[in-house]
Amino acid sequence: MATELSTREAYGQTLQKLGKERKDIIVLDADLSKSTMTNLFAKAFPDRFFDCGIAEQNMMDIAAGLASCGKTVFASTFAVFAGGRCFDQVRMCIAQPQHNVKIVASHGGVSVGQDGMSHQSIEDLALMTIFPGMTVIVPADALEAAQAVETAAATPGPFYIRMGRPKVPQVCPDDYRFALGKAATMRPGKDVTIIAMGIMVASAIKAAQKLAGEGIDCRVLNMATLKPIDREAIILAAQETRGIVSAEEHLKHGGLGSAIAEILVEAHPARMVSIGLHDRFAESGNPDELLKKYGLASEDIEGAVRKIMERRGQS
């Protein structure tokens, strides 16, 4: 296995690499470049990096203005600020005009850890997927994060990419190719499908391995592109397996689980259990403690899969 790297570190490295090839790439940050890792680009290309200070709303509209003049702009801050604080700026100046701005937000989810509730973004995906024409990606590991950033740089239009704070294990194979809008099958299976994104993909794989020992054969899909979501893969999973478990480091409402449920209800009603934060904010703690306390651990995914297997007999 490759060395562990956070998705934000992969972002910083990829941006630096892209900056060499693409002179049209401009990077903005809001006084968090050492955390979002845009500082690597800033060091390499100081003329194309602008620190906007602690003024995220201003930064998003500067990004839009640059994009309106043909630049490919990456704007970074923490996910809580990118998603929540700048909602209107993103709406008016990035999403609706379809400007070529890539909002790459770090510190998504509760795995931010000890900084606590104020810094744990659990609503950003609902806020960003709601916009017409916004592409939303949540990479599972550093490998996928790097490829997602490359894809975003090569694809016109607004993107929101959510990166995480902690180092994460590589879950994608070395020869992985990220495909925008396509779920990646991390593990084939015929009993239950676990659809996950971000750091929850690793937990989903772990849960599937454990369940295999009990004779339950889980399919694991990495739904890195939350929008536009891979509708076919979801319907296929509903047709070919007994039910679906969604797993995300986000509120259950408005995220991956909701998106899957909307498709299933219309196209192929199926049993479903969603793993996510249930209508509550989290707190300070170590990432693993938090994931456990708030029902986001691999054991919780296992429990959800068993629930679907059990319910089968009752209907």
Next chain:
Amino acid sequence: MLRRHIINITGRAGSGHPGGSLSAADIVAALYFKVLRHNPSDPKWRERDRFILSKGHAAPLLYAALAEGGYFPVQELETVRQINSRLQGHADKTVTPGVEMSSGSLGQGISFGIGAALAARLDSLPYRVYVLLGDGECDEGQVWEAAMAAAHFKMDNLTAIVDRNEIQLDGWTEEIMNLEPFADKWRAFGWNVVEINGHSISEILDAFEKAKSFQGRPSVIIAHTVKGKGVSFMENNPEFHGKAPNPEQVKLALKELEK
């Protein structure tokens, strides 16, 4: 001419913002017909000067200037605020030729303008960026985030114009949210400040020349204006911030503007 369009547009639509369109009419006329380097037959010309309407509710004024400037037929002004029109209630850059930024949510224009001005600098292009704000709009915190950033980045290719008509939707600006000492605030943020009578074309043109020649800092033109300028019963009347004239008032207003 622009004022007559504003009255017709808002009167026909039965809604819209005549007051703040009338107050800024001389400024926008000066820009479109004297100051801006632009090409109506090529609205996306890379080297065009950018005019950004931050006070998006003055869309009737912008549409009047764009139509008279040749971006689309003057007759199209009849469709403002109607279904299937390219001329939305507040300016939408995705549908209207010549509109640089979608606006209507206040406070965002200078920020967007900084982006466009930075792009000019990065590409070594000579174009300038003009942003028109309302004075009430300056209640928005983002205006001051942008004011700080524009000075920090030394954006001398950016000029902001504040339509200082002293009235916002709920009443007089100094009663709703005190802005004074307004010019001092901009100076403290690092801007070159030019104060003028916003209805004097010669003062307006002179101010743009001053802004253009000022190096190393952004300029703001504080244009003292009269809300509803040109129509006696609209002048200094907060009621006409966001209310359209009725058919009778349209007739009266047009008659006054003929003089």
